[in-house]
Amino acid sequence: MIGKSIFxxxxxxxxxxxxxxxxxxxxxxxxxxxxxxxEYIGLRKFMTVAESLAHIKRTGIHKETIYTxxxxxxxxxxxxVSTKDLMxxxxxxxxxxxxxxxxxxxxxxxxxxxxxxxxxxxxLLALPVLDALHTLVGIVTLxxxxxxxxxxxxxxxxxxxxxxxxxxxxxxxxxxxxxxxRIVWLLILMFSATITGSIIAGYESAIxxxxxxxxFIPVLMDTGGNGGSQTSALIIRGLALNEIHFSDLPRxxxxxxxxxxxxxxxxxxxxxxxIIIINRNLxxxxxxxxSLVGVVTVSKMIGSVxxxxxxxxxLDPAVMATPFITTIVxxxxxxxxxxxxxxxxxx
Amino acid sequence: xxxxxxxxxxxxxxxxxxxNILKTMNExxxxxxxxxxxxxxMAFAFRLIPKDKAAEVFANMNDNMQSYLVEVFSEKExxxxxxxxxIDDTVDMLEDLPANLVTRVLDTVSQSKRELLNLLLQYPDxxxxxxxxxEYISLRQFMTVAESMAHIKRTGIHKESIYTxxxxxxxxxxxIVSAKDLLTSDDEMHxxxxxxxxxxxxxxxxxxxxxxxxxxxxxLIALPVLDRDEHLVGIVTFxxxxxxxxxxxxxDISKMAAxxxxxxxxxxxxxxxxxxxRFVxLLVLMISATITGAIIGHYEAAFxxxxxxxxFIPMLMNTGGSGGAQTSALIIRGLALKEITFGDMPRVVxxxxxxxxxxxxxxxxxxxxxVYIIYxxxxxAFVIAASLVGIMIGSKLTGCxxxxxxxxxGMDPAIMAAPLITTIVxxxxxxxxFNIAIxxxxx
Numbered sequence: 001m002i003g004k005s006i007f008x009x010x011x012x013x014x015x016x017x018x019x020x021x022x023x024x025x026x027x028x029x030x031x032x033x034x035x036x037x038x039e040y041i042g043l044r045k046f047m048t049v050a051e052s053l054a055h056i057k058r059t060g061i062h063k064e065t066i067y068t069x070x071x072x073x074x075x076x077x078x079x080x081v082s083t084k085d086l087m088x089x090x091x092x093x094x095x096x097x098x099x100x101x102x103x104x105x106x107x108x109x110x111x112x113x114x115x116x117x118x119x120x121x122x123x124l125l126a127l128p129v130l131d132a133l134h135t136l137v138g139i140v141t142l143x144x145x146x147x148x149x150x151x152x153x154x155x156x157x158x159x160x161x162x163x164x165x166x167x168x169x170x171x172x173x174x175x176x177x178x179x180x181x182r183i184v185w186l187l188i189l190m191f192s193a194t195i196t197g198s199i200i201a202g203y204e205s206a207i208x209x210x211x212x213x214x215x216f217i218p219v220l221m222d223t224g225g226n227g228g229s230q231t232s233a234l235i236i237r238g239l240a241l242n243e244i245h246f247s248d249l250p251r252x253x254x255x256x257x258x259x260x261x262x263x264x265x266x267x268x269x270x271x272x273x274x275i276i277i278i279n280r281n282l283x284x285x286x287x288x289x290x291s292l293v294g295v296v297t298v299s300k301m302i303g304s305v306x307x308x309x310x311x312x313x314x315l316d317p318a319v320m321a322t323p324f325i326t327t328i329v330x331x332x333x334x335x336x337x338x339x340x341x342x343x344x345x346x347x
Numbered sequence: 348x349x350x351x352x353x354x355x356x357x358x359x360x361x362x363x364x365x366x367n368i369l370k371t372m373n374e375x376x377x378x379x380x381x382x383x384x385x386x387x388x389m390a391f392a393f394r395l396i397p398k399d400k401a402a403e404v405f406a407n408m409n410d411n412m413q414s415y416l417v418e419v420f421s422e423k424e425x426x427x428x429x430x431x432x433x434i435d436d437t438v439d440m441l442e443d444l445p446a447n448l449v450t451r452v453l454d455t456v457s458q459s460k461r462e463l464l465n466l467l468l469q470y471p472d473x474x475x476x477x478x479x480x481x482e483y484i485s486l487r488q489f490m491t492v493a494e495s496m497a498h499i500k501r502t503g504i505h506k507e508s509i510y511t512x513x514x515x516x517x518x519x520x521x522x523i524v525s526a527k528d529l530l531t532s533d534d535e536m537h538x539x540x541x542x543x544x545x546x547x548x549x550x551x552x553x554x555x556x557x558x559x560x561x562x563x564x565x566x567l568i569a570l571p572v573l574d575r576d577e578h579l580v581g582i583v584t585f586x587x588x589x590x591x592x593x594x595x596x597x598x599d600i601s602k603m604a605a606x607x608x609x610x611x612x613x614x615x616x617x618x619x620x621x622x623x624x625r626f627v628x629l630l631v632l633m634i635s636a637t638i639t640g641a642i643i644g645h646y647e648a649a650f651x652x653x654x655x656x657x658x659f660i661p662m663l664m665n666t667g668g669s670g671g672a673q674t675s676a677l678i679i680r681g682l683a684l685k686e687i688t689f690g691d692m693p694r695v696v697x698x699x700x701x702x703x704x705x706x707x708x709x710x711x712x713x714x715x716x717x718v719y720i721i722y723x724x725x726x727x728a729f730v731i732a733a734s735l736v737g738i739m740i741g742s743k744l745t746g747c748x749x750x751x752x753x754x755x756x757g758m759d760p761a762i763m764a765a766p767l768i769t770t771i772v773x774x775x776x777x778x779x780x781f782n783i784a785i786x787x788x789x790x
Binding site: 060119149150201234267270 | 665
């Protein structure tokens, strides 16, 4: 009844394999097909509530979940009946009149992240899985969807910190595996940071003239980096929860622009005042403050545009965002700072 | 597209067609669709939703839509919706409603329901009491399976979850029976013989995060909530637990990026709130970055003698910051999932120490060779390489010790993530770097 012919044929050829091993061979990693179980309660539309309950009593004990029942006809999914409805309805009511026909389902090849998202959105206990011919082949249950939700979040957090995600918990991952998961991004980040270094080297004469400029490098780089990652974290999370889409780009940019002005100006004032009081140098205060507003604005723009664009071209925004944003923001902030300082000090 | 189609039908007064479309749609999708409508249109369309779906659609709407509807509803409409709305959804709505509308709702419901709502509204924001529902199936231990099924048939329609039944005696919870057990057992069997007595439960004041952890750990669909006297007062259902899980993860991600978490989605948070949520952290971090700046200023003589030293500052700061952020992110997530605890500190430190040695040596070799090739200066290459190893060890240890200590003293470890770690790591990166440089170059 459940895509039986395919499986029995496979089983005949390789009798030592279980059905589950077979499923693993047929469906890609991270797909609904891999998550699903083939044990579910199937009903017919001409059954009554009493017959259905009797059917559950006979067969239910071996099923992972019996709280959603699936009404099929020639292996096609016609409707869904919740066990709650069965338990509170009259015995002689026909399933046909009780079932819900607006069905939320996925395909065997649907990505598990999408599956988890549907559970969250529709508060599901189970979700039917259909094959290419729209035949019901299994169901995904809530516990598996929850595991995926947790794993996906862990992956996002890990990637945002420039670590390749590991499928195992921290202690179960070996030291060498940890090194491998981290070294590549560190190398990339290290070498891309040398770009910033060479920009600074290009302003050697400015630094020689006003050595104090150097001590403001950390403030500008850190504030820019933090401002950018604040925005990118919110956008990446919004994308993961389907709250933000690529088409929101103009709205996001306009919103982030206003935020960066509101955030940048008080930061610039605070820092400018500090410089005037401590260094007694108005020009320096001016150079640093103007740069700060610029750096915050640019970093927030990049922090919002990059994840959206990366998502649009089909890559994972969580992976790409951090290194790119840091590198680009660092480079731009140094160019701005030394450019503005050179102009103000007439260097 | 769907939106315009429906909007056109409404304007052309094709109410029957609208009703038919809404009839075939899922409640959650209807709520999403109506969110795109302006308020008047939304209220109009809402009135066309079949009655059996209306409450569920209402529960899935956002605060603005709910408060608009509560305001424009007639006495009768409000009464109908409130009748069908589950208690936890009602509380959820009341928590975000303006005061005058809260009064309107409380005036509409019955005396007993009003008392119940007032009680539930008093629970602290993040407590179990604020997300629980008081509608559950309760059974007696001397009932048979058949009697229990009959009881569920009579009372189940108004319960949010009937898949776990609670066996009580003098209001104390003595056992749990799953609907699956009821459905697959003999009619004459007694509940006392069927119920499970090892019960996982929480208190009304238990933190929501704890509740979400229990759902994840035990694969629950509902969790009983007891009061101080161990009386059963309600249950938490899985949908609310999932919402908490998602919210907590979003909160952690926000905090790890130095943003005070907002309870609302990105677009529903105003520009001013966004600015406020971000400004304080940026200010704190900016001030701490000036410390790094001051330390650099301290070595003015060194880079006046050897200006090239300055151009390696960003590379060392960034690499140190990233190394620390990698570790802190893994530890913070491990703490959130309870895979790592404070007692693991020695193991974590030892592990990160080995990781940092290996990572540090690879980075040092790669960059040392690069510097040597470009500048033909062995001393400079050595300074950079040695600094990288030192910085990597320091940053990875900072990245693991700080979140663990934060957790220990009851602070949120997510605060000890990239931004704060970076500024701390920056300071000692500069110290390590300039001291090695001064030593090697005899400055």
